Amino acid sequence: xxxxxxxxxxxxSDWLTLLIQSxxxxxxxxxxxxxxxxxxxxxxxxxxxxxxxxxEAYYFYDFLKREAVKAGASINKNYxxxxxxxxxxxxxxxxxxxxxxxxxxxxxxxxxxIELCQSLGVPGNLQTIDPLGLLPYEDSSMDIILAYSVFTHxxxxxxxxxxxxxxRVVRPGGIVAMTIEPRxxxxxxxxxxxxxxxxAWHAALQKFSxxxxxxxxxxxxxxxxxxxxxxxxxxxxxxxxxAVCPISFLEKNWAPEFSIRSHIDDPKQFWQATVLLQRx
Numbered sequence: 001x002x003x004x005x006x007x008x009x010x011x012x013s014d015w016l017t018l019l020i021q022s023x024x025x026x027x028x029x030x031x032x033x034x035x036x037x038x039x040x041x042x043x044x045x046x047x048x049x050x051x052x053x054x055x056e057a058y059y060f061y062d063f064l065k066r067e068a069v070k071a072g073a074s075i076n077k078n079y080x081x082x083x084x085x086x087x088x089x090x091x092x093x094x095x096x097x098x099x100x101x102x103x104x105x106x107x108x109x110x111x112x113x114i115e116l117c118q119s120l121g122v123p124g125n126l127q128t129i130d131p132l133g134l135l136p137y138e139d140s141s142m143d144i145i146l147a148y149s150v151f152t153h154x155x156x157x158x159x160x161x162x163x164x165x166x167x168r169v170v171r172p173g174g175i176v177a178m179t180i181e182p183r184x185x186x187x188x189x190x191x192x193x194x195x196x197x198x199x200a201w202h203a204a205l206q207k208f209s210x211x212x213x214x215x216x217x218x219x220x221x222x223x224x225x226x227x228x229x230x231x232x233x234x235x236x237x238x239x240x241x242x243a244v245c246p247i248s249f250l251e252k253n254w255a256p257e258f259s260i261r262s263h264i265d266d267p268k269q270f271w272q273a274t275v276l277l278q279r280x
Contacts, residue, residue, distance in 0.1 A: 002030035004123075007097055008077065012065065015097050016058050023050045034121040037088050041116070045087045046149070053090060060148050060274065061094045064177040067262040067276040068144070073175050079103060079143040082135075082169075084162070085150035087113055089122030096123045105142075107135065109234050131239040132161050140171045147178040152272055153240050155226040160253065167257045167279075174279045176258065179272035180245040182265045183219055186212045189227070189242075204229045205242065215244075222248040250275060 022033035086106030104124030228237035
């Protein structure tokens, strides 16, 4: 039986091919891959499943690695990585090739998802966190933190709580890669006002169409705009909804510890805007 060490030198695109193959085959080229949850679970958390979900994740994985190199952080097996809001372990599957399994970490506020990841065989050290809690890591212990579609759901007080924790646990020169909802998300919510909702998510957003329209000037002035849509279970509206964050909000609050190294707000590349910050 092969081990992950046999795949370290594989290109990222070839690794994606194997991950896609692992959706239907647990053992690929002699390596046992983590299993996948039911399609409905995948879709509920990331909006898609299987090959499509992996390809979407790959674009952000590729963005993170390319921009990190530009910032002088070329990921190797000794790097320590945290997937903040790991869900069903989509990104940990990608970084499994890049870093030692002992250096892979994932946290989520949902204990059910952490238990699911463990039952699926997702690699890494997986732990549950409280929505307004602390990270279970020592100061300056992480090289990379990724937060894909997480800060897009956090109200300002929760955002700032985790920002402080990131400032604490990321090493000097370390990287935080995240997505944020840009101004066009507010415009999208406003446009739902007189439409028949296509799904439950649109219906939830439509309730805030008037507020979103009124909040656009707030966004333009640099304020984070939060729609308390909630997500059920441990994701009550006070800690989870839809957050629209101007880049100026990050520049103001994450400084001076972090500086923005890359910001892409292009719907042809990513529906959410991508941001890479580096710890001074």
